Amino acid sequence: MAQPSPPSATPHRRFLDPFKGIVASPPPIWLMRQAGRYLPEYRATRTQAGGFLDLCYNPALAAEVTLQPIRRYGFDAAILFADILLVPDALGQPLRFAEGEGPLLDPIRSTADLSRLKPEATRSKYDLVAETVARLRQDLPAETALIGFCGAPWTVATYMVEGRGSKDQAAARLWAYRDREGFGRLIDILVETSIVYLCGQVKAGADVLQIFDTWAGSLPDDEFDRWVVEPTRRIVEGVKDHYPDVPVIGFPRGAGGSALWYVSETGVDGIGCDTAMPPYMMGEAFDDENVVVQGNLDPLLLVTGGEALEERTREILERMQGKRFIFNLGHGIVPETPPENVARLVEIVRGG
Amino acid sequence: MAQPSPPSATPHRRFLDPFKGIVASPPPIWLMRQAGRYLPEYRATRTQAGGFLDLCYNPALAAEVTLQPIRRYGFDAAILFADILLVPDALGQPLRFAEGEGPLLDPIRSTADLSRLKPEATRSKYDLVAETVARLRQDLPAETALIGFCGAPWTVATYMVEGRGSKDQAAARLWAYRDREGFGRLIDILVETSIVYLCGQVKAGADVLQIFDTWAGSLPDDEFDRWVVEPTRRIVEGVKDHYPDVPVIGFPRGAGGSALWYVSETGVDGIGCDTAMPPYMMGEAFDDENVVVQGNLDPLLLVTGGEALEERTREILERMQGKRFIFNLGHGIVPETPPENVARLVEIVRGG
Numbered sequence: 001m002a003q004p005s006p007p008s009a010t011p012h013r014r015f016l017d018p019f020k021g022i023v024a025s026p027p028p029i030w031l032m033r034q035a036g037r038y039l040p041e042y043r044a045t046r047t048q049a050g051g052f053l054d055l056c057y058n059p060a061l062a063a064e065v066t067l068q069p070i071r072r073y074g075f076d077a078a079i080l081f082a083d084i085l086l087v088p089d090a091l092g093q094p095l096r097f098a099e100g101e102g103p104l105l106d107p108i109r110s111t112a113d114l115s116r117l118k119p120e121a122t123r124s125k126y127d128l129v130a131e132t133v134a135r136l137r138q139d140l141p142a143e144t145a146l147i148g149f150c151g152a153p154w155t156v157a158t159y160m161v162e163g164r165g166s167k168d169q170a171a172a173r174l175w176a177y178r179d180r181e182g183f184g185r186l187i188d189i190l191v192e193t194s195i196v197y198l199c200g201q202v203k204a205g206a207d208v209l210q211i212f213d214t215w216a217g218s219l220p221d222d223e224f225d226r227w228v229v230e231p232t233r234r235i236v237e238g239v240k241d242h243y244p245d246v247p248v249i250g251f252p253r254g255a256g257g258s259a260l261w262y263v264s265e266t267g268v269d270g271i272g273c274d275t276a277m278p279p280y281m282m283g284e285a286f287d288d289e290n291v292v293v294q295g296n297l298d299p300l301l302l303v304t305g306g307e308a309l310e311e312r313t314r315e316i317l318e319r320m321q322g323k324r325f326i327f328n329l330g331h332g333i334v335p336e337t338p339p340e341n342v343a344r345l346v347e348i349v350r351g352g
Numbered sequence: 353m354a355q356p357s358p359p360s361a362t363p364h365r366r367f368l369d370p371f372k373g374i375v376a377s378p379p380p381i382w383l384m385r386q387a388g389r390y391l392p393e394y395r396a397t398r399t400q401a402g403g404f405l406d407l408c409y410n411p412a413l414a415a416e417v418t419l420q421p422i423r424r425y426g427f428d429a430a431i432l433f434a435d436i437l438l439v440p441d442a443l444g445q446p447l448r449f450a451e452g453e454g455p456l457l458d459p460i461r462s463t464a465d466l467s468r469l470k471p472e473a474t475r476s477k478y479d480l481v482a483e484t485v486a487r488l489r490q491d492l493p494a495e496t497a498l499i500g501f502c503g504a505p506w507t508v509a510t511y512m513v514e515g516r517g518s519k520d521q522a523a524a525r526l527w528a529y530r531d532r533e534g535f536g537r538l539i540d541i542l543v544e545t546s547i548v549y550l551c552g553q554v555k556a557g558a559d560v561l562q563i564f565d566t567w568a569g570s571l572p573d574d575e576f577d578r579w580v581v582e583p584t585r586r587i588v589e590g591v592k593d594h595y596p597d598v599p600v601i602g603f604p605r606g607a608g609g610s611a612l613w614y615v616s617e618t619g620v621d622g623i624g625c626d627t628a629m630p631p632y633m634m635g636e637a638f639d640d641e642n643v644v645v646q647g648n649l650d651p652l653l654l655v656t657g658g659e660a661l662e663e664r665t666r667e668i669l670e671r672m673q674g675k676r677f678i679f680n681l682g683h684g685i686v687p688e689t690p691p692e693n694v695a696r697l698v699e700i701v702r703g704g
Binding site (some may be wrong): 167170173174177178217218219220221222223224254255256257258261275276277278279280281296298300301303304308312315330334 | 519522525526529530569570571572573574575576606608609610613627628629630631632633648650652653655656660664667682686
C-alpha cells in the first residue's frame, strides 16, 4: 500500500522545473499583467476597492485580483498584484494617479531632494504587500507557483526623477550624466530597499522573483552597465544572501543584444525576453548561459486572436522545444484583449 | 605649371569617402536634427515662415534653415530640411500640427480608406522639396555633401494608421496582424512613392540618401522582416535602378541585434546606429558587412556638455578608428541643447 505523502511535503510546482534544470513539456505559462483590466471580474473588484493604490494596499482585494486569472485559466504561476512605484511611495515620495495621466510623483531631482526618502519608514507599506503574499500562498492551489516582484532601480528612478512617465526618460538620464555620484546615491537607496522588499515577499511565501526593468532600453551601453546591470547584480546577490535557492527572473525590456551581457553579469536565473528579442537570440544565444528563457509573444496577437495567434504561438513553442523555457508575452496584456483569446492561448500552449 | 581644375570637375566631398571604401580621419560628421529649434536663427526663420509645414514647403526658407548649421559648424554634410510626413500629405492625407500635440492626420484604417491616397497627385509637393534640394546644391559650399531622405514605409504607416504619434504603434501593428494583404497594400503604395520622392531628390542634387525608420524597434522579428526589411530593400533597389552610385543609409532605430540582418538583406550602404546600439556591435559586428557605420552619441550628452561629453565622444572615436565611420548622434538633437556644446563636439571630433 502506498504511503500517503506527509502533510509537510512540498507540492510539485511545475513552474519551478526549468529552474531546477528540467525541461518541462509543455512549458509552464503565465502572462505579464494577467491580472488586469481586460477581465470583467478585475474591473468589479477595482471599483469595490476605490482607487488603484487602495487596491494595491488592500491584502484581501489584491489577493483576490491575483487569483482571478488563476481561476479562469489555471496558469502555472500567479504574480502578486502590486505596482513597481509602491517602493517610492513607501520611501516617502507619495504616489498618486490622475485620471488618464498615469502615475504622478513630486519629482526628486537633486542630492538635496534625497533627504525626503526614508528607507527606515517603508515597513508598514511593505508589510501590507507581504500580507497579500501570505494570503495568496494560503489561497492558491498548491501546485501554482507565486511570483513576487519589484521594479529595477533604473526604471523606478526614471519615474522618481521625472515625476511621471516620460517618452525618453530624459530627466533621469540627464541627472545621471551631470552628477554620477548624486544619482548613484538614489540608485543605492533603491538597491537596498528593493532587497528588503523582495526578501519580505519571499519570507511571506513567494517562490520566484521578477525584476522589471521597463526602461532598460533607453540607456547607451556604458550607462546600461552602470545603472541597469550593476544595481540588478547587487539586488540578486542581496536576496540570495538570505534565500540562495529562490530563482530570480530579470526583465530588461528593450535591452536587445545587451541582454546577453545582462544575463552573464547579474546572476539572474531567468531572462524575460521582450517582443522585439530576435528569435535567434531566444533560441540560441542563451544556450551557453545557465539561464531559463521566458517570453515573448506579442500581446497584440492576443487582441487579434485567430490564425495569426495560433501560428506565432506554435512557432515560439517549436523554436523553444527541448529548452528550459517559460511561455509568456513580450509585454503586458493590453486592456482591449478578449478574455477568450487568452483561454485559447493557454489551450494551444498545453497542446490543444 | 599646374593645370587649373576644369570647372566641371566634381569637388572632393570627404563625407562620401567612407562610401568609396576610404577610411576618413577624422571621420566626417553631421548630426540628426542639426537644423532645428536649438538654434536661434532657426527659430527666427520658422517664425517668418508661419507654420512648420509652411517652412517645409517654402524652398527658399527650407534651404535657409538647412544652411544655418553648416554656416555655424561646417558639418561635412547638410540634410534637407523636410518632414517624413510630407509623403502622406502629398498622397492626399493632409498633415497638420496642433500646438503641443505633434502631427495629426485623419487616420487610414482599412483597405477602403486607401482609395483616399492618390500617388499620381504627389508631384506638386515633391517638386517643392526637389526645388529646395536644387537651391541647396547651389548655395552649399562645394565640399559639403547633401543628404536627402524619407521615412521608411513602416514608420510612415504607423502615423498614417494611428493618425498621430503613439507610444506603441498599436493601430498599425493590429492592422498588420489582422489583414496582411490590406496593410501590405498601404506599404506597397509607400514603397513606390518613396522611390519617386527619393529619385527626385537625387536628380535635384542630393549626394546621399537616408531612410529613417524610427519605429523599427516596435516589431517582433518576423514582422520586422516583412514590414521593415523587405520594403526598405525594395526602395534601395528602386532607387539604385536609376542611380546605382548614390549611397543609401538606413536608420532602423531600436532594431538592436536585428540591425545585422537589416544590413545584409536591404542592401543599404550605411547603417545608422541609435544610442542603445552596443559598442561591440558598432565596433565589430558590422566588420564583415560591406557597410559604413554611423552614430551614435547620446544627444543628452550635448545638453550636459563638459567632461561627460568629452569622454564619451573620445571613446566612440577610439573604438571606430580605422573603420569606415561617420560621426553622428544616436537620435536627433533636442531643443534644449546649448549651441556651444555642438561647437565643442565638432572640435573634439576634428581633433581639438
